[in-house]
Amino acid sequence: MxxxxxxxxxxxxxxxxxxxxxxxxxxxxxxxxxxxxxxxxxxxxxxxxxxxxxxxxxxxxxxxxxxxxxxxxxxxxxxxxxxxxxxxxxxxxxxxxxxxxxxxxxxxxxxxxxxxxxxxxxxxxxxxxxxxxxxxxxxxxxxxxxxxxxxxxxxxxxxxxxxxxxxxxxxxxxxxxxxxxxxxxxxxxxxxxxxxxxxxxxxxxxxxxxxxxxLPPGTCTVALQDSVCSIRLMHGDPVEHEFGWYWYDACPLAGVDPEEVLDAAAPHLSGLPARAVPAMTEVWAACYLLGVDVARSAPSSAGPGPLMPAAVESWIDQGLTRRDHRELRGDCVRLALEAVRQGMGERRFADAT
Known part of the structure; x- marks a missing residue:
């Protein structure tokens, strides 16, 4: 007891x-x-x-x-x-x-x-x-x-x-x-x-x-800070340091082709105002990589859990600059949720083939 x-x-x-x-x-x-x-x-x-x-x-x-x-x-x-x-x-x-x-x-x-x-x-x-x-x-x-x-x-x-x-x-x-x-x-x-x-x-x-x-810890974690996505090593990088590796350059550490991430984002970013594209690309990258990680680590999961929206929204609230949060928050949340779903689904499909 x-x-x-x-x-x-x-x-x-x-x-x-x-x-x-x-x-x-x-x-x-x-x-x-x-x-x-x-x-x-x-x-x-x-x-x-x-x-x-x-x-x-x-x-x-x-x-x-x-x-x-x-x-x-x-x-x-x-x-x-x-x-x-x-x-x-x-x-x-x-x-x-x-x-x-x-x-x-x-x-x-x-x-x-x-x-x-x-x-x-x-x-x-x-x-x-x-x-x-x-x-x-x-x-x-x-x-x-x-x-x-x-x-x-x-x-x-x-x-x-x-x-x-x-x-x-x-x-x-x-x-x-x-x-x-x-x-x-x-x-x-x-x-x-x-x-x-x-x-x-x-x-x-x-x-x-x-x-x-x-879930077992992986080798990398993904960060979203000041509207920039980065990747950090779970082992080897001092926890206290403030800088991660830029996601595009570090994607191979996570076993992902960065062009895969951008190709998946393209239909969702086309037609957006030029002002919104940089921040929303970073949001897409962070959440797509999160989806890929979950699909790889928990392959039996039937899909995103019920807390996925809360987890993603807190990431957006924490990770955007004040200006981006004020101007883009709603659009970023919608894009982020779709990125997680695509990261989970597309990685499963790719691994199965």
């Missing part, structure tokens, strides 16, 4: 959020773990050390939440179901929509109709709402206790801990929470704090046709 212990990492500046967050966690009863130095330099790690040690007796799994999250309705029951499906894993309920690898892996799982997305063992682990089996949670608390608070970021330490101990980590698709604030207390963490796929009106995993499907 799953028994979940819970703790909330809390900063006094957010005291007004605690009552509603506790109600949203019910019937879980999280311990509220305050920052021991609230006037010191911001350090999630400082509070995370104590939150991971605040484990209830008799628990099988321990959840640590941050105090700036917005939980989906029925969070506790959905989380229990998610843990029951992966009881030996680390389970996250959230992933930022612009992370270099993990956000792509979430979108990939959403398009395939999967209820879990495997997360990268090299990119920081989303720790806004993270669960571990208690034996790992205790070990993590001991591990974090030996790291100076000045290191600051708990998520970068958690991924190292899980990788070194061989703990697989997944996130729920859709996520069970979104970020509740536009800004973070930590400098440099204040932009784009949104979930990759958050659909609070859709319960996990009832609406998923392939709830047990878990």
């Amino acid at each position: 799953i028994r979940i212990s819970a703790a909330i990492m809390h900063h006094p500046r957010r005291a007004h959020r605690i009552p509603s967050l506790l109600r949203a966690c019910a019937p879980l009863e999280p311990a509220v773990v305050p920052d021991p130095e609230p006037d010191g330099r911001p350090s999630p790690l400082r509070t995370a050390k104590r939150a991971w040690a605040a484990i209830d007796d008799g628990a099988t799994h321990h959840l640590v939440l941050q105090d700036d999250v917005r939980l989906a309705p029925g969070f506790a029951a959905q989380l229990r179901d998610a843990i029951a499906g992966r009881p030996a894993h680390g389970v996250s309920s959230f992933c930022l929509w612009h992370t270099p690898h993990n956000s792509y892996l979430v979108r990939r799982a959403a398009v395939a109709g999967a209820a879990y997305a495997p997360l990268s063992p090299y990119e920081w682990t989303p720790t806004q709402a993270f669960v571990l089996p208690v034996e790992h949670a205790r070990a993590l608390a001991d591990y974090l206790a030996g790291i100076p608070d000045e290191v600051q970021d708990d998520d970068e330490m958690v991924v190292i801990f899980c990788r070194e101990r061989g703990i697989p980590v997944v996130t729920t698709v859709p996520h069970l929470m979104d970020h509740g604030h536009a800004e973070s207390l930590v400098e440099g963490h204040s932009d784009g704090l949104r979930a990759t796929v958050f659909t609070p009106d859709r319960r996990w995993p009832v609406d998923h046709p392939s709830a047990d499907l878990e």
Whole structure:
């Protein structure tokens, strides 16, 4: 039987959020773990050390939440179901929509109709709402206790801990929470704090046709940033670097001919205003490559999963420049959905022949 212990990492500046967050966690009863130095330099790690040690007796799994999250309705029951499906894993309920690898892996799982997305063992682990089996949670608390608070970021330490101990980590698709604030207390963490796929009106995993499907990470991920599509290597490229390989040049790394991508796009781009073509070509490339990846990784999938529109729309919202978003957003979404479908269908046909 799953028994979940819970703790909330809390900063006094957010005291007004605690009552509603506790109600949203019910019937879980999280311990509220305050920052021991609230006037010191911001350090999630400082509070995370104590939150991971605040484990209830008799628990099988321990959840640590941050105090700036917005939980989906029925969070506790959905989380229990998610843990029951992966009881030996680390389970996250959230992933930022612009992370270099993990956000792509979430979108990939959403398009395939999967209820879990495997997360990268090299990119920081989303720790806004993270669960571990208690034996790992205790070990993590001991591990974090030996790291100076000045290191600051708990998520970068958690991924190292899980990788070194061989703990697989997944996130729920859709996520069970979104970020509740536009800004973070930590400098440099204040932009784009949104979930990759958050659909609070859709319960996990009832609406998923392939709830047990878990896609293996590929060798590449696709990014859309500032209206430019790029490809990043899952292994070899430092996660922290800000630049990917331009998609046309890097397509061979993904096993795709770039001219195939452009040929498929041509009928959809012809007749568009010249102003729209550059950005919409990049959107087509990103989403077509995503469709190809899903078709290759999940060949038994009957078609795009029900969360595909949400995953694609969040990619468009995150990936366009402000001007392109203002002027082209609707057209880009329609084009993106068609690109994913064609990438999935045409790659299946090509592989079959």
